[in-house]
Amino acid sequence: MDHVFSQSNKAIKTSHDADQNSEAATRIRKPRVSVRARCEAPTMNDGCHWRKYGQKIAKGNPCPRAYYRCTLAPGCPVRKQVQRSPEDMTTLVTTYEGSHNHPLPSAAIAMASTTEAAASMLLSGSTSSMEAMNVNNPYLSRLSLEQCFASNPTISTANSFPTITLDLTTNPHLTIKIIASNLPSSHSDTHMQGPTSFLPRINLQNIHYQRHPV
DNA sequence: CGCCTTTGACCTGCGC
DNA sequence: GCGCAGGTCAAAGGCG
Numbered sequence: 561m562d563h564v565f566s567q568s569n570k571a572i573k574t575s576h577d578a579d580q581n582s583e584a585a586t587r588i589r590k591p592r593v594s595v596r597a598r599c600e601a602p603t604m605n606d607g608c609h610w611r612k613y614g615q616k617i618a619k620g621n622p623c624p625r626a627y628y629r630c631t632l633a634p635g636c637p638v639r640k641q642v643q644r645s646p647e648d649m650t651t652l653v654t655t656y657e658g659s660h661n662h663p664l665p666s667a668a669i670a671m672a673s674t675t676e677a678a679a680s681m682l683l684s685g686s687t688s689s690m691e692a693m694n695v696n697n698p699y700l701s702r703l704s705l706e707q708c709f710a711s712n713p714t715i716s717t718a719n720s721f722p723t724i725t726l727d728l729t730t731n732p733h734l735t736i737k738i739i740a741s742n743l744p745s746s747h748s749d750t751h752m753q754g755p756t757s758f759l760p761r762i763n764l765q766n767i768h769y770q771r772h773p774v
Numbered sequence: 775c776g777c778c779t780t781t782g783a784c785c786t787g788c789g790c
Numbered sequence: 791g792c793g794c795a796g797g798t799c800a801a802a803g804g805c806g
Contacts, residue, residue, distance in 0.1 A: 614798060776806095778805085779803085
């Protein structure tokens with residue numbers, strides 16, 4: 561709509577139309593879900609189609625961070641950032657933001673459900689976050705992330721964005737840790753642990769909460 | 775030919 | 791107010 565002042569000045573338009581339509585949503589602090597996983601490929605195959613729209617060298621990390629948008633449907637607000645961990649170049653950190661506004665292929669449902677559920681969990685403010693996740697996401701009881709991951713999710717949040725990190729890199733036990741900032745107080749310093757019988761299917765109902773001082 | 779990646783420029787937010 | 795860092799845009803080129 562209305563970005564017609566883009567004659568030769570490509571950059572003049574950004575903030576105005578952003579104020580007025582869906583882009584405005586991106587200004588709000590949306591919850592993010594990042595996934596750490598060992599992956600040799602430059603990006604994980606999560607079943608969605610992504611289009612790269614930018615790349616940056618982040619300070620403190622020699623590896624470039626790549627920015628992708630979902631192209632399964634025009635106007636889909638979902639974005640992801642892909643970056644290798646500076647400590648371990650084999651670890652790929654993928655951060656998802658937003659939720660899909662269109663039907664997903666079956667291969668993408670598991671991941672999308674996980675990220676959206678985690679986002680719901682952050683937003684819900686419920687102490688029993690897993691309940692919130694399950695209420696909002698019927699797929700959670702039959703997640704099958706084995707396509708992309710090995711086993712162990714660690715969830716953590718930090719910074720001004722509420723962010724959950726699923727750490728699937730090591731760890732024999734499923735560990736979900738929420739180091740809250742910008743979160744409902746009920747989530748602060750929450751540490752969840754659970755069984756790791758998780759390989760082919762992640763059943764988040766198995767995850768238990770445990771208060772954990774930071 | 776259409777879609778995707780690359781890349782440089784620009785915008786915005788934040789800290790000092 | 792200034793500078794920096796992160797994030798986004800869009801033109802150009804490449805590839806299937």
